[in-house]
Amino acid sequence: MVKIGNIELPDYPLLLAPMEDVSDPPFRRLCKLHGADLMYSEFISSEGLIRDAMKSRKKLDIFDYERPVGIQIFGGDEEAMALSAKIVETVEPDLVDINFGCPVKKVVCKGAGAGVLKDIDLMVRLTKAVVKSTHLPVTVKTRLGWDDDSINIDEVAERLQDVGVQALTIHARTRAQMYKGHSDWTHIERVKNNPRITMPIFGNGDIDSPQKALEYKNRFGLDGIMIGRAAIGYPWIFNEIKHYFETGELLAAPTxxxxxxxxxxxxxxxxxxxxxxxxxxxxxxxxxxxxxxxxxxxxxxxxxxxxxxxxxxxxxxxxxxxxxxxxxxx
The missing domain is CATH 1.10.1200.80 (Putative flavin oxidoreducatase; domain 2)
Structure with missing residues (x-):
């Protein structure tokens, strides 16, 4: 069993990634129906929540049938992140997740998402502000680093855990890679094997089949995996992976x-x-x-x-x- 705060997840859970313009309640409902164990909202701007922006507020909608579910926020200002976490608390999600991984230019240019990878001290301050402002478990999703010359995930994991983060999901690419090239899970494996790390570590990137999911499960020894793009238009992937884990056999393709x-x-x-x-x-x-x-x-x-x-x-x-x-x- 994997625990995040008081949230109990099955052994080696499958997480649905927070994806902008994809991971809304209808899509999450489908993925839950087909085996997703933990899901997240689309990422929500802390500034938008504070301004009471309609689009940001709409993303706070969650429903009991999709639990456990987390609300993901992003931003580059400590006070705004703390206040937005309090706003998130009012809709009673199971956890708050911080996005330090979005590589999109319009987010990075605001010093948020993967932009924070250039300043670990800021990342820690932002995280600490959120942890202090909410009673909910706080988790983080991030990347390996800004580019191949500045992979800093080892330090990031230790320092985030030290300020109260209760689970970490790592997309096994740098910001410079965006979504291109191969993900490198050996960096995530190293974080998981760090004796200082006690929080659950989840891997993300390039899991698109039951066979690859089992290979990565056995090879890297993480606590679970997060699936993103492979679930778009194909929510069956969660149950297909679970069935393959249990039986070694592939389910028939959806008709x-x-x-x-x-x-x-x-x-x-x-x-x-x-x-x-x-x-x-x-x-x-x-x-x-x-x-x-x-x-x-x-x-x-x-x-x-x-x-x-x-x-x-x-x-x-x-x-x-x-x-x-x-x-x-x-």
Whole structure:
């Protein structure tokens, strides 16, 4: 069993990564349904929360069926981070997570996300401010360092633990790599094997199959793994990994019916949470992933990304099920 504060997770838990414009309540609900053990909100600007920005406040929505769930915040100002953690507390998540890993320029330029990797003292001060301001467990997600010449994750892990961080997720790339190139989990393995480190250490980066998940589980000896991009349009990956861990066998690929059901549920929940118009528009980015690799699907994909009427979209789903009733997924 893995513990973060009072949160009890199964042995070697599978975490859903916080992804901007992806990890909203409808998507999290699907991933929970298919085996995710711990999930996080999209990252939320501390400044936005304090300004009462509507988009930031909306991201605070969590639901009991997705617990345990954490709210992730980012920022570069101690006072703002402390105050935003207090605001987060009001919606009663299970934990608060700090983002020190986002490599996107607009975040980094504000001295937040991966931008803080250049200043470990600031990272520690920001973390300490959050820990002091909340009774909730505080966790952190970060990267190996700014670039290959400044990998500082060993010092970061020790100092964050010293100020009260209760779990650390490490994306095994530097900020300079963005999402390109190979992740290097040997750095995370070294952190885990540090005798000073007692908090759970989770690895993130490039886990896209049950086989790789088991290989990395056995090879690096971490406390669990976080899955991000591989779950987009494919929430089944969590249960597929768990089944492979238990049996050494691969589950059959989700059928067309399974894919349609997931996309239909995702659309339904998106419309319920965001309103019909916004829910329909923001679902469009997901259809390519749900129906990836299906031959001759262009006509249906075009309908899915151009229709503005929910009732018509549900009819398109029925058409897809009928047209591909005998289609074999590989």
């Amino acid at each position: 067309i019916k399974d894919r349609v059901e997931a996309a239909r549920n995702h659309l339904t929940w998106s419309m319920e949470w965001k309103g019909e118009r916004v829910g329909i528009v923001e679902m469009r980015r997901h259809y390519t992933n749900y129906f990836k690799g299906i031959h001759g699907f262009k006509e249906y994909r075009q309908k899915l990304v151009t229709q503005d009427d929910g009732a018509i979209l549900f009819k398109v789903f029925e058409e897809i099920e009928e047209a591909y009733a005998d289609y074999q997924m590989t």
